[in-house]
Amino acid sequence: MQTEYIKLDPEHMDKAALKKGALLLRQGEVVAFPTETVYGLGANALDPAGVDKIFLAKGRPGDNPLIVHVAHPDQLKPLVTEISSGAYALMERFWPGPLTLIFPKSTLVPSNVTGGLNTVALRMPGHPVALALLQEAGVPVAAPSANLSGKPSPTVGEHVWTDLMGKIPLILDGGETQYGVESTVLDLTTTPPMILRPGGVTLEEIQEVIGEVRQDPALKANQPPRSPGMKYTHYAPEAEVLIMEGSEQEITSLIVNHYQRLVKTGQKIALLVSEETARELEHQLVPDYLEILGPRKNLSLVAHRLFSALRHADFHGVDLILIEAFSDQGLGAAVMNRMRKAAGNKVLKS
Structure with missing residues (x-):
């Protein structure tokens, strides 16, 4: 497969490039794009065949859940069965931004997005290229980090090129990412809510909004975590x-x-x-x-x-x-x- 590589200025974006990426997503293809955390590899979250291409390109185990990215909080409603007042407060404070929230999923979400779980992880990214691409595509986009499974997550477009050249049709390079680590994943289906993966929004910041929050004991006990992107060996260089x-x-x-x-x-x-x-x-x-x-x-x-x-x-x-x-x-x-x-x-x- 030939991989097209397009550089975008986040302040003066090439609309033709965004339209190309959005069309590929709607056609069931995968596209790499920048977020404020790391680069993501996205597919239409409502298209199981397109989602399968993410796992194929990355070499990612199929039971490892994905995070679904949306352009606006209103896009959540068809994807979940319940949105709590705490969830609305967190979205108001941290979206767009590096916070992923886990909800009970609706039947609209394919099982290969959630790794067979009855919950779905959602976030609204803060990078202007990501938001513009999502808005142009008009569909929710499932996207893990745009690297080969197990390798360090990509924070510049060149990292994606190194890992996925010839495996995907398009890389949109929007420059260096801001945070450099992935989003915080917060499970809202437990009482109290539980952080499954620490990230760009801290425990202390979340507690300021909704009060008591726990951390997944597996984060410090060397047990298999329950968060998207954390189940298997990750972030490891060759050395x-x-x-x-x-x-x-x-x-x-x-x-x-x-x-x-x-x-x-x-x-x-x-x-x-x-x-x-x-x-x-x-x-x-x-x-x-x-x-x-x-x-x-x-x-x-x-x-x-x-x-x-x-x-x-x-x-x-x-x-x-x-x-x-x-x-x-x-x-x-x-x-x-x-x-x-x-x-x-x-x-x-x-």
């Missing part, structure tokens, strides 16, 4: 990933000591660390690849850079990635969740 966890005072020594042991084995090693740790390491070692994720307290920047940094390390052909752990508070919950998934929960503590 092995090891998380380096310690206090601010201990982390540099931990990295130096472990690095010095590993380098003797002949492995090529990458370091993905905070700005502060990079300064302390400057005169102590020279890794095969170094990327600074950002200051320890700027977790939005760390989240923004994480997936790209994992891909960059692979590009440099390293065997092992040593990555510094960050605070798991606020947006750090999403950062550390993705980091643990990429590392297969392999952590070295001081």
Whole structure:
């Protein structure tokens, strides 16, 4: 299959490109497009044959649910059987934006969208290209991240091209994504509501709107999560990933000591660390690849850079990635969740 690659300026969008993408979606094809979180690979959510093409292109297991994207909250009504007052309050506060809400599904939603579950995950993305494409298509669009299954999620169009060239008909490149990690997934079918996947909207922000919210115990207990996009191994580069966890005072020594042991084995090693740790390491070692994720307290920047940094390390052909752990508070919950998934929960503590 030939893949067409079109760059779009979000402020002055090419209407012909949007019409082309929308037509492909209505015809049962898949299209990659930017959201404010990561790039998505979309198909008409009401077309089971089109949805099957998402799983085929990504190599994604068919029992792994998808998130349905809408252009307006009113599009929810035919897709769900119940919308609570809390759901309306959350949509009012966070949509468009990086919050996915889980509802009881209607019979209109195909079972391959929901992985056979009786619930459906929905969100309204905040990226202007995504919204314009959804509005032009006029259909709800099921879309996981636009990468090969298990690989780091794409935050620029080139990542999608690397993974899916020749597998899909169209990539719409709207530039670098804002958040760099996927949306928060909140299950509204439980009491109290439960976060199944941390993301761009924090636990604390949600609690400000609806009160008590729990987190899925599987997020910290190394059990299979129930969220779309979290059931299987995810976010993993080709290189092995090891998380380096310690206090601010201990982390540099931990990295130096472990690095010095590993380098003797002949492995090529990458370091993905905070700005502060990079300064302390400057005169102590020279890794095969170094990327600074950002200051320890700027977790939005760390989240923004994480997936790209994992891909960059692979590009440099390293065997092992040593990555510094960050605070798991606020947006750090999403950062550390993705980091643990990429590392297969392999952590070295001081």
